[in-house]
Amino acid sequence: MLLTLFVVLLVLWLLGFFAFHVAGGLIHILLIIAAISLVAHLFRGRSGA
Numbered sequence: 001m002l003l004t005l006f007v008v009l010l011v012l013w014l015l016g017f018f019a020f021h022v023a024g025g026l027i028h029i030l031l032i033i034a035a036i037s038l039v040a041h042l043f044r045g046r047s048g049a
Contacts, residue, residue, distance in 0.1 A: 002044070006037045
């Protein structure tokens with residue numbers, strides 16, 4: 001689920017960054033949230049194995 005969230009947030013960030021150029025701060029917050037979700041997914045995957 002976290003990996004899906006990462007992909008969705010990354011796509012939204014890329015779309016906003018390249019297509020709209022509005023709300024620049026909000027777009028970068030989406031990228032930060034996506035990166036945090038990816039790191040959380042990686043750490044949870046390693047601890048579960």
